[in-house]
Amino acid sequence: MASEKPGSIEQANESGFSSVEESLLSMENLDRSSPELWPEKFPGMSDFINSFSPPHCSTKPPYSKVFTPEDTSHLHQLSALSTAALIAKVKDLHDIAYQLGVEESKEMTRGKYLNLFNKPRKVI
Numbered sequence: 001m002a003s004e005k006p007g008s009i010e011q012a013n014e015s016g017f018s019s020v021e022e023s024l025l026s027m028e029n030l031d032r033s034s035p036e037l038w039p040e041k042f043p044g045m046s047d048f049i050n051s052f053s054p055p056h057c058s059t060k061p062p063y064s065k066v067f068t069p070e071d072t073s074h075l076h077q078l079s080a081l082s083t084a085a086l087i088a089k090v091k092d093l094h095d096i097a098y099q100l101g102v103e104e105s106k107e108m109t110r111g112k113y114l115n116l117f118n119k120p121r122k123v124i
Contacts, residue, residue: 067075081089111117 078086078089
């Protein structure tokens with residue numbers, strides 16, 4: 001305590017912070033159990049609905065299909081590319097996708113001007 005002057009930083013720290021700490025002290029007991037986020041509106045309804053649903057889905061996601069020989073040859077071609085060539089291929093695909101978006105935007109605007117998207121009015 002280098003300075004013992006009234007109003008010094010050390011004196012403010014000792015008196016002010018102890019009262020602030022006491023005022024911020026909480027005696028609340030926090031229960032750590034997880035709340036039920038989405039309770040059922042009607043108890044047992046999800047069990048009832050699941051009893052009528054089929055146990056297995058018959059449709060497969062599109063990424064689970066077996067590769068054709070053409071797909072595997074294309075994968076081998078892409079895997080043989082160097083890093084720079086692969087990046088160039090990705091950039092080309094990005095440019096093609098951008099051009100497709102621009103063309104689609106033009107066609108949508110054209111369709112809007114030609115009133116292709118308006119609902120037909122019923123003639124009585």
